[in-house]
């Protein structure tokens with residue numbers, strides 16, 4: 001992987017359900033480097049669960065995936081999102097969100113959900129996160145869920161003009177700025 005202080009901005013590439021299997025190992029490794037490390041500190045099993053989840057998410061309506069790779073072809077950042085189902089889903093983590101938001105889940109329906117944004121620690125603060133998020137959102141009104149205590153993430157979204165819809169129970173929901 002290319003690291004160091006010089007500015008490094010590889011192009012953002014898009015991927016869809018047809019391409020996800022070929023990228024899966026690399027996406028999982030990047031996920032592990034990003035989220036199974038501070039400040040997220042997720043157990044490494046979560047990277048395996050992510051690999052299962054992203055294959056399913058890739059078949060959701062409106063799926064858009066974006067990644068950046070270094071000159072060796074190693075993925076060093078990725079993001080993806082998809083349309084929010086209507087009515088608002090209640091399975092899994094959506095149930096917690098539905099409890100938190102009540103009728104305000106209506107504000108998320110019709111928007112794209114950004115499910116993941118991840119940049120390898122070695123290449124942060126060079127504009128890759130901004131570029132990946134832009135490629136995933138594509139000016140479609142969007143939302144995302146994050147942890148309110150992870151200030152790296154909340155500061156990043158706020159710097160990009162996203163605004164917080166709600167913060168409670170350790171979670172925070174952000175809405176994208178108007179296009």
Ligand SMILES: CC(C)(COP(=O)(O)OP(=O)(O)OC[C@H]1O[C@@H](n2cnc3c(N)ncnc32)[C@H](O)[C@@H]1OP(=O)(O)O)[C@@H](O)C(=O)NCCC(=O)NCCS
Nearest residue numbers: 117118119124125126127128129130146152153155156159
């Ligand atoms: C959050 C994350 C995606 C940002 O990626 P990045 O490539 O470093 O972000 P960028 O370089 O594009 O920064 C975009 C803006 O956010 C700001 N920013 C990024 N990280 C920041 C930090 N740790 N502290 C303060 N500001 C930060 C940048 O200064 C920049 O603002 P500017 O253009 O006004 O100067 C990356 O830190 C990451 O992967 N973190 C772990 C995973 C995570 O938290 N994902 C999001 C929650 S699901």
